[in-house]
Each structure stands twice: as structure tokens, then as C-alpha cells.
Amino acid sequence: MLDNQSLYKTMLRIRRFEERALAEFSTGKLFGTTHAYIGQEADAAGIFAAADPGDVVFSNHRCHGHFIAYGGDPYRLAAELMGKATGLVGGRGGSQHIQWRNFYSNGIQGGIVPVAAGMALAEKVQNTGKVALVFTGDGTLGEGVFYESLNIASLWKLPVVFVVENNRYAQTTPVELALSGSICGRFAAFDIPAWERDTTDVLEVRAAAAEAVGYARAQTGPVGLILRTYRFAAHSKGDDVRAPSEIAAFKDKDPLTVHAPRLGDDERARIEAEVAAEIEEAFTRAASDPFPMMKDEK
Amino acid sequence: MPTVLERLNHALHHALETDPRVHLLGEDILDPYGGAFKVTRGLSTDFPDRVHTTPISEAAIVGVANGMALRGLRPVAEIMFGDFVTLAADQLVNHAAKFRWMYNDNVRVPLVVRTPMGGRRGYGPTHSQSLEKFFLGVPGLKVVAPNTLGDPADLLAAAIAADDPVLFIEHKLLYTRPLLEAGVGDLRDMQIETAGGPYPAHLLRFTPHSHLTIATYGYNFELARQAALDLLYEHEIFAEIVLFSQLSPFNIDPLLESVQRTGRLLTVDEGTLSLGWGAEVISRIVERSNDLSRYYVSRVAALDLPIANSKALEDEILPSQEKITEAAIELYHEEGASHQSSR
Incomplete structure (x- = not known):
């Protein structure tokens, strides 16, 4: 089990990475777009504190936080965002399409969900003891294939953890305009046990994730893990139409603020300095790396 | 001479028999029905753990097969009618076909999606089309179609053995056709x-x-x-x-x-x-x-x-x-x- 310092450090690494990534658009080092995880760090830090290092992960367009909490190298991710040859996938994928070890991400809503179910099936028939975790959001629940996947995962008892990070907005559309019924009820309809938490406390997320992941592994079956959270950053870069007062009202739920009192001032200062140096090193080093060349394609 | 159907069935049987990584997925493929066109007949009896009948969920069938392929298996998915492959288009175009290149050759996707196309059986507008044209030119996706001259079993065996995704187009009227013999x-x-x-x-x-x-x-x-x-x-x-x-x-x-x-x-x-x-x-x-x-x-x-x-x-x-x-x-x-x- 990760201690409080490690959890704080994981969340801070995500926060500082995302802040730096957003800032690098104005320097021209990043182009295109990105989807920052700022505000949701407790989810990734808590879940990966509960999962096994060998578990299989399929993440989505907002994948940086998951990747860093999974144990990924911020330097390789920064290089990927910059389109460098040294990036995770050589600059071919960019922000939303990365792959490293058992971590995968894709930028299509919904489509990754059956893929994760299939991964869980493969792990099951090969008796690896691994579970598959797939990250979705409230917006993903509009996609029909999500429900096809719940159905099959329940029928075939696939060890897959369906994470729903409900950050209350699908791009700009509030959940009230896009989602009928309850999220928990969706899992109940398929007889899939689900853990639902309205929290940004990493310890509470970790506890729920430990139960959910543990259940999926022990029972070799699917579970839901529904986490109500809030994203402080825009959906991508400049597309935020929420009232500043609404965002401000959530600031006391900032996962870093919630967790910070569990650390001493000195510990926090030390972690802050370590993370700052790491992120600086990651982006500086990535910036000086070469761009990729086209390979000879068959 | 054997029919195209017999050769395809043989190829699937042989693949299941010789490679434990091969799994079949599709709608209504279990015996005694054995699939809408009977290409999978007998296979669920001989390999009950690796022939998976599915709900009517084409996107998830191909999606699940995709995930299996990424994690060490060799899935062969059947889409009952080629007309329904549009429901799985996202999985073919944005997932299976892209993964290898998009992930810088870190992964391979040994997936086969088989589906019958074609008309002349009086099935009307949504069960008679030849929609393969929509999947031609998709980078990373091979499209293969058997015929009565080459052995369809060889084509299907090659597709299953391949490390990259193949969309395998079987015209319905070929199933009952015997293979041709040179000089005859x-x-x-x-x-x-x-x-x-x-x-x-x-x-x-x-x-x-x-x-x-x-x-x-x-x-x-x-x-x-x-x-x-x-x-x-x-x-x-x-x-x-x-x-x-x-x-x-x-x-x-x-x-x-x-x-x-x-x-x-x-x-x-x-x-x-x-x-x-x-x-x-x-x-x-x-x-x-x-x-x-x-x-x-x-x-x-x-x-x-x-x-x-x-x-x-x-x-x-x-x-x-x-x-x-x-x-x-x-x-x-x-x-x-x-x-x-x-x-």
C-alpha cells in the first residue's frame, strides 16, 4: 500500500505535468490539443494504488493522469505530446493514443470498452490472474457499445473494472442534459456490482477501488467503479463555458487540498521540489529530442 | 470437389485444433444451428470452450475480439450478414486497423472478421449488399475475398495465422459452389x-x-x-x-x-x-x-x-x-x- 506521501506525490506529478503541458501550447512546443486531468487526480492515484502493476489498462482521451499513476515516465509522455521520436509511440499517437507495457489509450468514446472486455477474456482464458481496467466518463454513457460490453462482461464473467469518472460534464454538456436514470442503476441492470463514491479524497477512492478491483479478481467477474469528481481545467484547452463561480465553489474539494493536511509542511515542500524538478527535466529533455522520420512502410 | 463452405469450415476446425489461441465469436454459431450459413457447424461441439455465441452486438463482438487479439489470442469473429459490419465499423477503422501503427509497432492485432456479403437470394435491401468497398483503403486493414479457384481454406488459414487484422469477405452464393479443378x-x-x-x-x-x-x-x-x-x-x-x-x-x-x-x-x-x-x-x-x-x-x-x-x-x-x-x-x-x- 502506498503511503500518504506517495499518494500525494502521484497526484502532484499529474497536476504539475498537466499545468506544464497546457502552458507549453503558448510556447509552441505543443500543438493540437490535450485533455487535462486537473481536479481528478485522486481517481487515478487511488485506483492505481489498489490495482496490481501487471493489470491491463485501457484509458481514454484524458489519459495522462492514468498513465502517470500507472507508473509511466512523464518524460516519455512529454516527448509524445511534443511529437518527438522518443515519445511513447514515436510521435504517432500524441496525447490521446499512447501505449506502454500493459497500458493502452484511444481517443474514441465507447469503443475502448469492448476492447477492454476482450482483454479481460484473454487474461481469463490464459489464467494470468490479471484484471482489465477501462476508464470511461459520464459522457461515454451515451455510447451504445458501452451497454453491449456490460452485457457480455456479465454473461461471460469477465474480470473487468468499468471505471466511470463522472466529472459532471461531457465536453461542455452538463450531465443533467445528457444522462437519464442513474449510473449505478446501469450496472445493476446487468447484475454487475458497483461501488459508487462522491469524493475527491484519494484515501476513499483507494478504499473503494481496492474493494472493486479485489472483487473482480477474486470472483473473476466485472465490477463498476463510479467516481463523482470535478475537472478544474477546460475539457481540452479553451472550451470552458462553466461559470467561474461554479469552478471556484469546488476548489475546497481539490484532491491535493483534501489530502495535503495528512502530510507535514516539510514533506509537502520536499515533494513539491522533487516533482518540480522532475517535470522540468521531463519537458526540457523532451524539447531537445529529435522529431521522428517517416519509416519505409510496406 | 469440396464446396467453398466445406473448405472454410475445415480451415476453422483445423485452426482450432492446432492453435489453442484461436477462438470463434459470433451470433448463433453454436450447434445444432452452427451459424446462419453453417460455416461454423460442428465447431462448438468439438471446441466448446473456444466457440463463443454472442448477443446481437456487432460492435462488441469485434471490440471484444480486438481486445483478445491485443492480449495473446487469435480471435475469428463472424458478422452474420455483411450488411451489419457497419455496426462494427468503428472497431475496424478506429481500433483494429490503427493500433499497430498508432502505437509505433508496439502491438500486433491478429484478428479475423469473417462476413458474408452479396445478393441474389431475395433478402432485400439490408441483407444483400456488398459493402466491402467502404473498408478498402483503410490503412492497417487487409480485405480478402475467397473464390472457387484458390483454396478458400488456405486463404482463411493465412488470415488466422497473420499478425494483423483481416476482413474476410465471403459471398453467400459461393458457399455451395464446388472448387474448380484445373483442366476440367x-x-x-x-x-x-x-x-x-x-x-x-x-x-x-x-x-x-x-x-x-x-x-x-x-x-x-x-x-x-x-x-x-x-x-x-x-x-x-x-x-x-x-x-x-x-x-x-x-x-x-x-x-x-x-x-x-x-x-x-x-x-x-x-x-x-x-x-x-x-x-x-x-x-x-x-x-x-x-x-x-x-x-x-x-x-x-x-x-x-x-x-x-x-x-x-x-x-x-x-x-x-x-x-x-x-x-x-x-x-x-x-x-x-x-x-x-x-x-
């Missing part, structure tokens, strides 16, 4: 040359001095072959046929070699005419030529309409032997026939 029956007077890797192209001709070339694939080879025999015996026109097994990506060279000799190319396929397979084939021939005036080209394909339920209308909409014969005669008589005979 329709092939009695034809010479056959086969070139290319696991999904070869075949050249069939009566003489080295053919008047025109017909390019085709899948079931439409049955029609084109009958047309070629008719053209020879009734009209004294020598047509040679280039029969493709691999539709995308594809090598134009076997066809180019033929068309450079005949100067006349007729493409025959069952997709809708506009912006279809024939258009790409002809474009490639033309762009490899430095003298466009040398070539005369024509296409036979489905009319740009849904496929009607009524046989009277369906016959009008889809290619037929008569339409191929007629188009070939017209092509043969195009202005410039003199430069044919001058050779």
Missing part, C-alpha cells in the same frame, strides 16, 4: 497462372493473345468466367480474367501485365458502381501508363440503388453474366480496335 469443366481450355503471397491473384486465359481483360473477385468470378466462355464460343472474343483474392491493399502488377497486352479492361464487382472497387483498379492502371490513349476501360457493378427484394428488380440492379458479356462486347468494339488487331 469450365477450366478445360484455360491456362492458369497464380502469383502473389498468401492471398494470390490468378490469371486465366485461353490464349496469350486475348482481346480484353476482365478483373474481378469473389463470386463475380463465377459470372465473369461464364461470360468469358460465352464470349469465346458465341462471339469469338478472347477474354482473360485476372481474379484477385486480396482486395486491399493490393498489387496491381498482375492486372497491369495483362492489360498492357490486351489494351482493354473490364472490371466486375458487386458493390455499387460509383466510387467503387473498379474505379480504383482502373485508376491504378491508368496512372501506370504513359499513353492513356492505349486503354479502353469499362465497369460492371451494382446500380447506385439499394438492392430490391423483388427478384425482377434485383436482377436489374446486380451484375449478371449477360451484363458482363454485353459490356465486354461493347468494350471490344470501342474505337481503336484496329490497334488491337495491328499487334
Whole structure:
């Protein structure tokens, strides 16, 4: 089990990475777009504190936080965002399409969900003891294939953890305009046990994730893990139409603020300095790396 | 000779028997039904743990198969009717086909999606189409179509053994057709040359001095072959046929070699005419030529309409032997026939 310092450090690494990534658009080092995880760090830090290092992960367009909490190298991710040859996938994928070890991400809503179910099936028939975790959001629940996947995962008892990070907005559309019924009820309809938490406390997320992941592994079956959270950053870069007062009202739920009192001032200062140096090193080093060349394609 | 159906069934049985990583997924594929077209008959009895009948969920069938392929298995998914493959298009185009390249060759996706296409069984607008044209030219996705000349079992075995995704298009009318035998029956007077890797192209001709070339694939080879025999015996026109097994990506060279000799190319396929397979084939021939005036080209394909339920209308909409014969005669008589005979 990760201690409080490690959890704080994981969340801070995500926060500082995302802040730096957003800032690098104005320097021209990043182009295109990105989807920052700022505000949701407790989810990734808590879940990966509960999962096994060998578990299989399929993440989505907002994948940086998951990747860093999974144990990924911020330097390789920064290089990927910059389109460098040294990036995770050589600059071919960019922000939303990365792959490293058992971590995968894709930028299509919904489509990754059956893929994760299939991964869980493969792990099951090969008796690896691994579970598959797939990250979705409230917006993903509009996609029909999500429900096809719940159905099959329940029928075939696939060890897959369906994470729903409900950050209350699908791009700009509030959940009230896009989602009928309850999220928990969706899992109940398929007889899939689900853990639902309205929290940004990493310890509470970790506890729920430990139960959910543990259940999926022990029972070799699917579970839901529904986490109500809030994203402080825009959906991508400049597309935020929420009232500043609404965002401000959530600031006391900032996962870093919630967790910070569990650390001493000195510990926090030390972690802050370590993370700052790491992120600086990651982006500086990535910036000086070469761009990729086209390979000879068959 | 065995039928195409028997050979496909054999290939699946053999793959399941020899490779424990092979799994089948699809709707209604369990015995005693054994699949809507019976390609999977007997397999769930012999391999109950690796033949998975699914809900009616085409996107999830291919999605699950994708995930299995990424994690060490060799799934073969069946889409009951090719018309339904549009429901799985996202999985094919944005997932299976992209993963390897997008992830910088970190992963491979040994996935096969089999599906029957084609009309003439009176199934109407949503169970008769040939939709493969929408999946041609998708980077990272191979599209393969069996026929009665090469062994369909070899094609399917190669697709299952391949480390990259293959969309395997089986025309419904091929299932009950027996494989052809060189030197016998329709092939009695034809010479056959086969070139290319696991999904070869075949050249069939009566003489080295053919008047025109017909390019085709899948079931439409049955029609084109009958047309070629008719053209020879009734009209004294020598047509040679280039029969493709691999539709995308594809090598134009076997066809180019033929068309450079005949100067006349007729493409025959069952997709809708506009912006279809024939258009790409002809474009490639033309762009490899430095003298466009040398070539005369024509296409036979489905009319740009849904496929009607009524046989009277369906016959009008889809290619037929008569339409191929007629188009070939017209092509043969195009202005410039003199430069044919001058050779």
C-alpha cells in the first residue's frame, strides 16, 4: 500500500505535468490539443494504488493522469505530446493514443470498452490472474457499445473494472442534459456490482477501488467503479463555458487540498521540489529530442 | 470437389485444433444451428470452450475480439450478414486497423472478421449488399475475398495465422459452389497462372493473345468466367480474367501485365458502381501508363440503388453474366480496335 506521501506525490506529478503541458501550447512546443486531468487526480492515484502493476489498462482521451499513476515516465509522455521520436509511440499517437507495457489509450468514446472486455477474456482464458481496467466518463454513457460490453462482461464473467469518472460534464454538456436514470442503476441492470463514491479524497477512492478491483479478481467477474469528481481545467484547452463561480465553489474539494493536511509542511515542500524538478527535466529533455522520420512502410 | 463452405469450415476446425489461441465469436454459431450459413457447424461441439455465441452486438463482438487479439489470442469473429459490419465499423477503422501503427509497432492485432456479403437470394435491401468497398483503403486493414479457384481454406488459414487484422469477405452464393479443378469443366481450355503471397491473384486465359481483360473477385468470378466462355464460343472474343483474392491493399502488377497486352479492361464487382472497387483498379492502371490513349476501360457493378427484394428488380440492379458479356462486347468494339488487331 502506498503511503500518504506517495499518494500525494502521484497526484502532484499529474497536476504539475498537466499545468506544464497546457502552458507549453503558448510556447509552441505543443500543438493540437490535450485533455487535462486537473481536479481528478485522486481517481487515478487511488485506483492505481489498489490495482496490481501487471493489470491491463485501457484509458481514454484524458489519459495522462492514468498513465502517470500507472507508473509511466512523464518524460516519455512529454516527448509524445511534443511529437518527438522518443515519445511513447514515436510521435504517432500524441496525447490521446499512447501505449506502454500493459497500458493502452484511444481517443474514441465507447469503443475502448469492448476492447477492454476482450482483454479481460484473454487474461481469463490464459489464467494470468490479471484484471482489465477501462476508464470511461459520464459522457461515454451515451455510447451504445458501452451497454453491449456490460452485457457480455456479465454473461461471460469477465474480470473487468468499468471505471466511470463522472466529472459532471461531457465536453461542455452538463450531465443533467445528457444522462437519464442513474449510473449505478446501469450496472445493476446487468447484475454487475458497483461501488459508487462522491469524493475527491484519494484515501476513499483507494478504499473503494481496492474493494472493486479485489472483487473482480477474486470472483473473476466485472465490477463498476463510479467516481463523482470535478475537472478544474477546460475539457481540452479553451472550451470552458462553466461559470467561474461554479469552478471556484469546488476548489475546497481539490484532491491535493483534501489530502495535503495528512502530510507535514516539510514533506509537502520536499515533494513539491522533487516533482518540480522532475517535470522540468521531463519537458526540457523532451524539447531537445529529435522529431521522428517517416519509416519505409510496406 | 469440396464446396467453398466445406473448405472454410475445415480451415476453422483445423485452426482450432492446432492453435489453442484461436477462438470463434459470433451470433448463433453454436450447434445444432452452427451459424446462419453453417460455416461454423460442428465447431462448438468439438471446441466448446473456444466457440463463443454472442448477443446481437456487432460492435462488441469485434471490440471484444480486438481486445483478445491485443492480449495473446487469435480471435475469428463472424458478422452474420455483411450488411451489419457497419455496426462494427468503428472497431475496424478506429481500433483494429490503427493500433499497430498508432502505437509505433508496439502491438500486433491478429484478428479475423469473417462476413458474408452479396445478393441474389431475395433478402432485400439490408441483407444483400456488398459493402466491402467502404473498408478498402483503410490503412492497417487487409480485405480478402475467397473464390472457387484458390483454396478458400488456405486463404482463411493465412488470415488466422497473420499478425494483423483481416476482413474476410465471403459471398453467400459461393458457399455451395464446388472448387474448380484445373483442366476440367469450365477450366478445360484455360491456362492458369497464380502469383502473389498468401492471398494470390490468378490469371486465366485461353490464349496469350486475348482481346480484353476482365478483373474481378469473389463470386463475380463465377459470372465473369461464364461470360468469358460465352464470349469465346458465341462471339469469338478472347477474354482473360485476372481474379484477385486480396482486395486491399493490393498489387496491381498482375492486372497491369495483362492489360498492357490486351489494351482493354473490364472490371466486375458487386458493390455499387460509383466510387467503387473498379474505379480504383482502373485508376491504378491508368496512372501506370504513359499513353492513356492505349486503354479502353469499362465497369460492371451494382446500380447506385439499394438492392430490391423483388427478384425482377434485383436482377436489374446486380451484375449478371449477360451484363458482363454485353459490356465486354461493347468494350471490344470501342474505337481503336484496329490497334488491337495491328499487334
